[in-house]
Amino acid sequence: MSRAGLDKNPREVAEMFDGVAKGYDRTNSVMTLGFDRRWREWSRRVLDARAGEKVLDLAAGTAVSTVEYAASGAWCVAADFSIGMLLGGKHRDVPKVAADALKLPFADDVFDAVTVSFGIRNFNDTEAALREMARVVKPGGRLVICEVSTPTFRPFRFVYMRYLLKILPFIGRFVSSNPDAYQYLAESMRTWPDQRSLAEIIAKAGWEDVAWMNLTFGMVALHRATKPQRVDG
Numbered sequence: 001m002s003r004a005g006l007d008k009n010p011r012e013v014a015e016m017f018d019g020v021a022k023g024y025d026r027t028n029s030v031m032t033l034g035f036d037r038r039w040r041e042w043s044r045r046v047l048d049a050r051a052g053e054k055v056l057d058l059a060a061g062t063a064v065s066t067v068e069y070a071a072s073g074a075w076c077v078a079a080d081f082s083i084g085m086l087l088g089g090k091h092r093d094v095p096k097v098a099a100d101a102l103k104l105p106f107a108d109d110v111f112d113a114v115t116v117s118f119g120i121r122n123f124n125d126t127e128a129a130l131r132e133m134a135r136v137v138k139p140g141g142r143l144v145i146c147e148v149s150t151p152t153f154r155p156f157r158f159v160y161m162r163y164l165l166k167i168l169p170f171i172g173r174f175v176s177s178n179p180d181a182y183q184y185l186a187e188s189m190r191t192w193p194d195q196r197s198l199a200e201i202i203a204k205a206g207w208e209d210v211a212w213m214n215l216t217f218g219m220v221a222l223h224r225a226t227k228p229q230r231v232d233g
């Protein structure tokens with residue numbers, strides 16, 4: 001079965017996710033020991049979507065987070081370029097759109113908020129995607145990113161980087177239909193920027209008030225930011 005390389009070729013990434021879509025939700029819960037529920041819960045709280053708002057859940061996969069945001073009464077759309085993943089979430093009653101994060105099929109300034117959970121690490125140009133997200137969000141609109149990150153407690157970080165990420169592909173052999181994808185998962189996690197570096201990329205892409213909070217010892221981080229208000233004149 002296919003896996004993407006670290007150049008994150010969009011076709012390879014989409015094919016890889018098509019290949020793991022069946023059973024993705026279950027595998028995800030097993031691999032995270034159920035912590036994914038808590039991380040999604042925190043994302044929902046930080047996003048703070050309200051009735052009447054329009055929210056873009058980008059790289060939404062099976063729309064597992066999208067339905068959680070939609071429970072607030074906001075209009076939430078799940079966008080992803082893996083049709084397999086979107087189909088995997090067909091039982092979830094939210095609008096779904098096939099879309100590439102680097103070329104979104106939406107007009108400028110239409111969403112109140114944009115969010116990405118465990119997706120941005122797979123984009124082949126992080127900064128360009130962040131600029132594209134800023135384009136579709138209204139001035140003053142919000143960005144929330146939930147992504148794996150770098151554990152903050154030094155001894156744990158050592159064990160995590162040295163051992164846990166190494167056994168991930170091995171575990172993938174037992175729980176996934178595409179074990180090679182778990183090799184990619186471990187490699188992409190090891191090479192992903194830490195909390196501060198990602199905050200700098202977000203700011204460089206034009207977002208302001210960038211801040212983050214660590215979840216589960218920093219294994220996951222939630223970054224939030226705001227699109228600057230338009231300056232007249």
Ligand SMILES: C[S@@+](CC[C@H](N)C(=O)[O-])C[C@H]1O[C@@H](n2cnc3c(N)ncnc32)[C@H](O)[C@@H]1O
Nearest residue numbers: 017059060061080081082085100101117119122
């Ligand atoms: C690990 S899954 C996360 C899915 C979901 N957000 C969740 O929290 O379970 C990553 C998703 O990112 C999507 N993705 C990766 N690169 C993308 C891109 N350039 N445009 C749109 N979706 C992308 C993949 O297709 C996949 O569904």
